[in-house]
Amino acid sequence: MAVEAILGKALELIVDLTAAPVLQYLRPIWGGVDEELEKLNRYLHQIKPLVEDAEERQLMDQAVKSWLMMLRDAAYDADDILDQANTHVLLIQRKAEFYGSLKSKVRDFFSLHHNPLLFQLQLGHKLKSINKRIDDVIEEMHKFNFKVADNNNKNDRPWRNRPQTHSYVPESEVIGRDEDKEQIVQMLIRDHFEEKVAVVSIVGLGGLGKTTLAQLIYGDENVKNHFQPCIWVCVSDDFDVAKLAGNIIHTASGKFCDHTNMEVLQKDLRQVLGQKRYLLVLDDVWNEDHMKWDALRHLLVDGAEGSRILVTTRNENCSRIMGAKKSCLLQGLSEESSWALFERTAFTASVSRQTKFLEIGKKIVNKCKGLPLAIQVMGSLMQSKIEESQWQAVLDNEIWVIPRATDKIRPELWLSYVNLPSEVKKCFAFCALFPKDSVIEVDMLVQFWIAHGFIPSQTGKDIDVEGHEIFSELIWRSLLQNVTDTSAVDMTHYYGSDNSQYKRRVCKMHDLIHDLAQFVTGDECSTLPERNEFKKISKRTRHFILNPGVEYDMSDHPRVRTALPVGTNFTGLSKLKLLRALKLHHFANVDKLLSTSIEFFHHLRYLSLSGTDIRELPESICMLVNLQTLNLNRCYDLTKLPMSMVYMNSLRHLHLNDCPELKIMPSGLSRLRCLKTLTKYIVSEKAGNKIGELKHWNLEGELGLYDLHEVKNADEAKEANMNSRQNINSLSLSWGASVENAEQVLEALKPHAALEVLSLHDYPGAQFSVWIRDEQQLQNLVEIRLEGCAGCEQLPPLEQLPYLNLLSIRRMDGIKYIINNTTSDALSLFPALRILRLYEMANLEGWCVEEDRETAPPMFPRLQNLIISQCPKLTTMPPQIPTLEHLYIEESYRGTQIELMSKEKGFFKHLKSLKELWLTRCEELALLLEDKEETRPLSSSLHSLAIFDCSLFSLSVALRNLTSLKILQMSDLEELSSWPDEMLRDSESLRWLCLSLCKNLTGASSQGDCGPPFLEDLDVYDCDALIELPKCPTSLKSLSVGNCPSIKSLCSDMGHLTSLSRLELSKCPKLESLPEGMQGLTSLQYLSIEDCPALKSFPEGLYQRLPSLKRLEISGCPKLERRCSPGGDYFHLVSSIAERYINSSTRRTLLAPCL
Secondary structure, eight states: OOHHHHHHHHHHHHHHHTSHHHHHHHGGGOTTHHHHHHHHHHHHHHHHHHHHHHHHHTTTOHHHHHHHHHHHHHHHHHHHHHHHHHHHHHHHHHHHHHTTSSOHHHHHHHHTSOOHHHHHHHHHHHHHHHHHHHHHHHHHHGGGOOOOOOTTOOTTOGGGOOOOOOSOOOGGGOOSOHHHHHHHHIIIIIOOOSSSEEEEEEEOOTTSOHHHHHHHHHTOHHHHHHOSSEEEEEEETOOOHHHHHHHHHHHHHOOOOOOOOHHHHHHHHHHHHTTOOOEEEEEEEOOOOHHHHHHHHTTTTTSOTTEEEEEEESOHHHHHHTTOSEEEEOOOOOHHHHHHHHHHHHOOTTSOOOHHHHHHHHHHHHHTTTOHHHHHHHHHHHHTOOSHHHHHHHHHOTTTTSTTTTTTTHHHHHHHHHTSOHHHHHHHHHGGGSOTTOEEEHHHHHHHHHHTTOSOSOSSSOHHHHHHHHHHHHHHTTSSEEESOGGGSOOTTEESOOOTTSOOOEEEOOHHHHHHHHHHHGGGEEESOOHHHHTTSOTTOOEEEOOTTSOEEGGGOTTOOEEEEEOTTEEOGGGOTTOSEEEEOTTSOHHHHHHHHGGGOTTOOEEEOTTOOOOBOOGGGGGOTTOOEEEOTTOTTOOBOOGGGGGOTTOOEEEOTTOTTOOOOOTTGGGOTTOOEESOEEOBTTTTBOGGGGGGOOOOEEEEEEOGGGOOOHHHHHTTOGGGOTTEEEEEEEOSSOOTTHHHHHHHTOOOTTOOEEEEESOOOSSOOHHHHOTTTTTTOOEEEEEOOTTOOSOOOGGGOTTOOEEEEESOTTOOEEESOOOSOOSSBSTTOOEEEEESOTTOOEEESSOOTTTSOOBOTTOOEEEEESOTTOOOOOSOOTTOOEEEEESOSOGGGGGGSOTTTOSSTTOTTOOEEEEESOHHHHHHTTOHHHHTTHHHHOOEEEEESOTTOOHHHHHHHOTTOSEEEEEOOTTOOSOOHHHHTTOTTOOEEEEESOTTOOOOOSSSBOSOTTOOEEEEESOTTOOBOOBOOTTOOEEEEESOTTOOBSOSBOTTOTTOOEEEEESOTTOOOOOBOGGGOTTOOEEEEESOTTOOOOOHHHHHHGGGOSEEEEESOHHHHHHHSTTSTTHHHHTTOSEEEESOSSOOOOOOTTO
16 A cells, blocks of 8 residues: 555644644643654654655565565554544544433443543553654665655656657557557548647557557558658656657757757757648657646647647546547457467467467466457466466466566556555555456445545545545546446446446456556455465455455454455454444344444444345444444335434435335434435424425435425425535435425426436326426436326426436326327437336326327437336337347236237337347237247347246247247246257257246156256246256256255256256255265355255265365255254365355345246
């Protein structure tokens, strides 16, 4: 972690502790302590100016790195001691504020702590101890001869002796950049700009090949013929205008300019460039100083019309400052190009293209994530390895990118790090905590930074704003990457809120950048350690992301500051008295953990109980005097908040999404003047929480207003000042009863035009407000949800909104049509809509009042996802939706309604992009799948089909038409009595089959197997008559059987299932044994058995496989539980399993994925 910033935080605390208002509380305990505090202050000021030099030198000098780690630990401990003193002050203030007003339990809490004499002795001892350690650090420091960093002259640093780039690269050496090259050549030669001399940039993180691409463009014949002269200058981090001017002159004319006389330089430069259409490449630019760039730019404007400056930089902000008119945001190489580059580098005369080498090599290339520099380095490394075991060892090494192999990469990335301001360094390094490929919610990340004191608090700027500016800095420098489309990334490691009502900004970090962050943090962070690994973790580790299924004992790690998430197998929580950030897993016994440990968490700034079963928070939570963020999202059982919460004046973010049982807020909540986030506010005249209380807060992000029927009139509603709240981008308005003033109140709650998400729930008015019908007012709206607005008979003109991406309408019985007017001049209706959801619309008849397809503009030109549920009167589909990919229909288009649809226009045959189709109780629609003409366009596009409760549906006929299915889910098919192996046998594309609620299915198979030859996942649920499973193909990877009360055995033999990695059995009371041959399940990693009481033992084959499992769950199986518990027959086999739940008090229920 950035040690300089940690020292800065400690110095800030010293300033706070010596301020006059604080001294009045500390003076009784300050005797003898103030001298130690002053000594610590001197030490820290002595060290701080030298730390930057040490941080830069640690890359080459392990001794310097070790010294920094020693200093880091001392600085952290000093910060902890000072924070204890500061927290002591806050506790005294809190006690003075309301002593005697709390219950005796909380009053007793005070009396057990904060003995002034004892605290003085402890503080004095700790300060003396830390001063002794820092004195030793200073003594050690002298031998390194660190220099005070000169921020104006960093070129003498040895690691900065980066080779100068040049303009030549053989075109044959460059792979996978043809499209990028053509794009930039187009910008340079053919695109028109208003400026005579325009700037074009290539932006991307270090190692992506920006310089190589610029070299390729520079050497292009068309470019050379178009521009004269062509000039290449390597800038790097030294943006010295005089030196750059001299280099430009020298490159263009061959004339050396070894002086700094700007008058002479500008004359020479104008002579070289004047009235010539030149191309100037400024490679590897780091400058973010407007004045420096302007000084150089003024010297370059004498070129002829069409002159271009091509800039390469890893900093998007730098590109902006230089006024780039167009930019190429460089991405990693494609999989094909990555392999071509590696193959050319790795396979030489000494390394042949053996099949095994090719397999391992491709896996190594995948780890490089398309980064050309990493691929080249790895290819060069593999040249020297001629044995298969050597290649495998490289592949299996988790940190294979960091040591040795990245000697040529690390300086590139290191430049990005050492040029960061100290507070940005600290925030960047903290990201090493998250596993590689994590998707991280930005707001949560910033709140973590604030919780750990990484954001300067004395700048005069709001600390959340400062945090988001630091995040933007990391984005600009390509050290973090925005994720704009979460559907395109792996969300396995997602860290943040999973509330689906509001699209949150998320980011990720490139693997090589993650390695850099890990190098910087050393042993400070630990991510998902297994039990055996945990025993070896340094006691100095301060930040943990934990695996909730692994047993941890934190008793010996008292310095921990971050623990996410804490599960049921966690002990020693009360020992973690220095915690700043804590998240409890939803399986955790929250009531027990909070009641026994909360009194120890005075330093806590961030607490997440999201998704837990907590019903109410203890009143003693008010003693978390430093708490800034409290996340209670998805606490579905939460009924009340503690009355003492109103005293938590450090609280900034209170998250209460999806807490349906929370009906009232504590009285006097407006006392929390620091609140920036309040996602749920319940209006209550009785509790004193009037809507006008909102005026005390400058809220941001999401805001939900509930029980608006409690608002007396429009004037009272106007006190909320909603129209001026430009930082509220998501607003939810909900009524709990019918009132006459609803329309006036809604009109008075008119939000700012910047609003992006709007939800209305149970609005009792007869019509929507003027501002909802005003397309200009809602022009920035991206999502809108309307639910239970029963009195409204017309929807507002939502079809005109230019950015509307999601529209959800539920329980609005007065609505007959979605669009009421098609006479506008719009080119299309709902031009940006991608998701449309219609639920329980009892009287919805059609899409437009006027169904004149000839004159009406086209509807839904971008629609991808359509849900129609319980709309019994709907008779038509929107015409021609070629973009639709996902269609879900439930209890709609039934009976005679389907006959009203024009046979010529069809239903499915225009859906040429449809990938996923769900039909529930839609008999007539399901029958259309048997029509070859109707399903012709679906034969190649449809990959997933789910049919629920459509008894007349003929699966065999439909499967002949749908030849590309990968996923098939069937439920409530009463006529299915035997296994559908014959009809599935030709479904070679099928990979996942789910059968549920097929009450007559016995499992009998005509051929003895399950049918699909390449099936990978088989799920069978709620099939009452099922006795046995048919033989499964060797390709099977996952098997789940649940709530099948008649099943007695899975199948006769499973030994051939060598690919099976997951086996789940649930609620099979007659299942007495598992099949033999299970020693053949060589890939099995996850085994879960729940509520199978007749199962008494494991077969011999499975007995052998137990030690190699990664996760074992057994509950509701008394005899198996005893055998797997300490002292049982199997305990010696299961004790080494990293994640095991035996008779867990927290029981989960297996639900069919298709339900």
